[in-house]
Amino acid sequence: MRALPEGLDLARLCHAWILTRVDGVKLGFTDHDRDLVVDGATCRAGGGWSPGASDTAVGYAPGQAAALGVLDDAGISEDDLAAGLYDGAKVLALRVDWSAPSRLVRLWTATIAAVSREGAAFKATLAGPLADLERVAGRTFTRLCDARLGDARCGVDLSGHPGATCDKRWTTCTRAFGNGVNFRGFPTAPGEDFLTLYPVEGERNDGGRR
Incomplete structure (x- = not known):
């Protein structure tokens, strides 16, 4: 069971995703109607990022899930995808009180295992933490x-x-x-x-x- 921050208003919750590339660059996205600063990262509204699977399917499952997004120069660009800058990037998913973004709940973390382009959008394949247990070492x-x-x-x-x-x-x-x-x-x-x-x-x- 997750501990909820004191004062968290369930009626004012939105999703936020913070993506950290292997070179340290951070990008944030939210499904709220305006930008939010969450956990030190500016999460852009309207960036097109959305989960392609439920939270529980990604969080601690060893299998894979997907996230979808729109290619744009202000967020994830086609050139950066082609250069492999998002391979191995970490993704943190949160639920945030948009009226007070410091009140948040961390839902799951995942790693981008692969990225593919689908027209003007991209599809990122996400692997949960337990996927490491399936790798041969x-x-x-x-x-x-x-x-x-x-x-x-x-x-x-x-x-x-x-x-x-x-x-x-x-x-x-x-x-x-x-x-x-x-x-x-x-x-x-x-x-x-x-x-x-x-x-x-x-x-x-x-x-x-x-």
Whole structure:
């Protein structure tokens, strides 16, 4: 449950959105009929910014939602969109008492994951905070190499191996390409078969059967 500021008049509420680009530039928008200064940012009326999904769908959901807006030089310009200045920008949504903008409630925060143009307007795809939990971070430890044949991590010169393919296995890397020093897998890592092994009387039980 959100705590409401003392004196907040529910009859005089409007929406405001504050967008902060990665270069620090802040832009504000509101659905009120005049500009408001909210949380230190001037929120422009009539900027065309509007949510394309409900607040609860954006706030803490790992999925994505959308926001819509109009391209104009005083707000979000076509050139800035093309330059990628809004990629990764943070968006803060608020409910504000337009008669006293210091009385506000923060609804949700999101990150602009992608921006596309639709005629004279734009569509921003917003990802909620929990979307970070869905991103793959780091590497997966596997017996197979996770580099692409010929890329910088692999290092194989494809001009010397025309039409070659690689199955990502250690033996292929060393025998076919002589590139064991750049192998990006873990060939000695125990696999699932190792979990089913058990000592057998009369056999050599030194781990060599991995």
